[in-house]
Amino acid sequence: xxxxxxxxxxxxxxxxxxxxxxxxxxxxxxxxxxxxxxxxxxxxxxxxxxxxxxxxxxxxxxx
Amino acid sequence: xxxxxxxxxxxxxxxxxxxxxxxxxxxxxxxxxxxxxxxxxxxxxxxxxxxxxxxxxxxxxxxxxxxxxxxxxxxxxxxxxxxxxxxxxxxxxxxxxxxxxxxxxxxxxxxxxxxxxxxxxxxxxxxxxxxxxxxxxxxxxxxxxxxxxxxxxxxxxxxxxxxxxxxxxx
Numbered sequence: 154x155x156x157x158x159x160x161x162x163x164x165x166x167x168x169x170x171x172x173x174x175x176x177x178x179x180x181x182x183x184x185x186x187x188x189x190x191x192x193x194x195x196x197x198x199x200x201x202x203x204x205x206x207x208x209x210x211x212x213x214x215x216x
Numbered sequence: 217x218x219x220x221x222x223x224x225x226x227x228x229x230x231x232x233x234x235x236x237x238x239x240x241x242x243x244x245x246x247x248x249x250x251x252x253x254x255x256x257x258x259x260x261x262x263x264x265x266x267x268x269x270x271x272x273x274x275x276x277x278x279x280x281x282x283x284x285x286x287x288x289x290x291x292x293x294x295x296x297x298x299x300x301x302x303x304x305x306x307x308x309x310x311x312x313x314x315x316x317x318x319x320x321x322x323x324x325x326x327x328x329x330x331x332x333x334x335x336x337x338x339x340x341x342x343x344x345x346x347x348x349x350x351x352x353x354x355x356x357x358x359x360x361x362x363x364x365x366x367x368x369x370x371x372x373x374x375x376x377x378x379x380x381x382x383x384x385x386x
Contacts, residue, residue, distance in 0.1 A: 178249035179355045184321055186250040187217055190242075193252040209254045210287065213295030214217060 188214065219294035221323045223282075224258060232275055234261040237315035237326040239301070239308075239336070244348060246318070247330045247356035251348065255290065256298045259312050259328070272300050307335055307370045330356045331363040338367070338375045350383060 178189070191212050198208040227233045237243075240257030260275075279291050290297040303309040311332035318327055328336070334352065337345040367373045 175249045175351070175355060179247070181250075183246050183318075184217075186245045187242075189250040190245065190253060193250065194254060197252060210290075210292070210297055211254075212217075212297070215295070 187212075217294075217296060218321045218323045220256065220296040220298065221320055221325045223279075223284075223293050224298075225324065227275060227278070231263060232278060234263050235312055235315070235326070236260045237312045237328050239311075239328050239333075241348075243328045243333055244352055244356075246327050247333070248352050249355060254297055256296050257301055258298055259301050259303055259308055261303050261309060261312050272302065275300060305339065307332070307339055307366075307372075310366075311336060329362075330358050331366055334358060334363055334376075335366045335370060335372055338372050338379065339370070341375070346379075349379065353383070 178186070181189075191214055194209070194211040198211060201208045224233075224236055228236055237259050238246075238256065239259045240255060241251040241253035242256050245251050260272075262272075276286065276291060279293065280286070284291050284293050286292075287297065290299050292298070303312055311328050312326075314329060314332065315326040316329050318325060330352075333356075334349065337349040337352070364373075367376050
C-alpha cells in the first residue's frame with residue numbers, strides 16, 4: 154500500500170508530461186514528423202548494432 | 217520524401233496505378249505522434265485487367281527501368297523503402313477510393329482517412345495494430361459518425377465495441 158501511494162504520487166506527473174509531449178508531437182507538421190521518424194530509425198539501428206542484430210535501411214531524406 | 221511522392225504521382229498519372237494512398241505507420245503519423253517505421257506503405261488500386269490475377273510486376277518493371285532497386289519486399293524510391301500493397305479487401309479498396317488529398321511540402325498526395333485507419337487496424341488486428349490503435353484513438357481527431365458507418369458497413373462494430381470495452385478497462 155505504501156509503495157502504491159509513493160508510486161502514484163511520483164509517476165502521475167511524469168505520465169501527464171508524457172501525454173502532453175505526445176499531443177504536442179501529434180500537432181507537428183507531417184514534414185517534421187517524417188524527420189522524427191528518420192531519427193527514430195537511427196536510434197533503433199544503434200540499439201540493433203549494440204545488441205548484434207541486423208540493422209534496417211534508414212530513409213535518406215536528402216534525395 | 218517529396219521526390220518519392222512525385223514518382224508515385226507519376227505512376228498514377230500514367231495509369232499504371234488507378235489510385236494510391238499512403239497507409240500504415242506513415243498514414244497514422246499524419247494524425248498522431250510520429251510512429252517508428254522503416255516502410256512507406258502504399259495501398260494501390262490497380263487498373264482493371266481481363267485477368268483475375270493482380271500483379272505489381274508492371275510497376276516494378278517501370279521502377280527498375282528508372283534505376284530504383286528492390287530490397288526484399290520493398291523498392292527504394294528516392295531514398296525511401298516503399299512497399300506497394302494492392303487493395304486486398306472491400307474495406308481497403310473503399311479506404312483508398314475515399315483517401316484524403318493533402319500536401320507534403322509542395323507535392324500533392326493522398327493519405328487514408330483516420331476513420332478508415334481505425335477500421336483497417338481493427339480488421340488486421342495484429343498486436344502492433346491493437347497497440348497503435350490504443351494511442352491513435354486518444355490522439356487523432358476521428359469523425360464518430362463516419363467511423364460508425366464504415367464499421368457497420370464492414371461488419372466491424374462488434375470488434376470496435378470489444379476494443380472500446382478493453383480500452384476503457386485499462
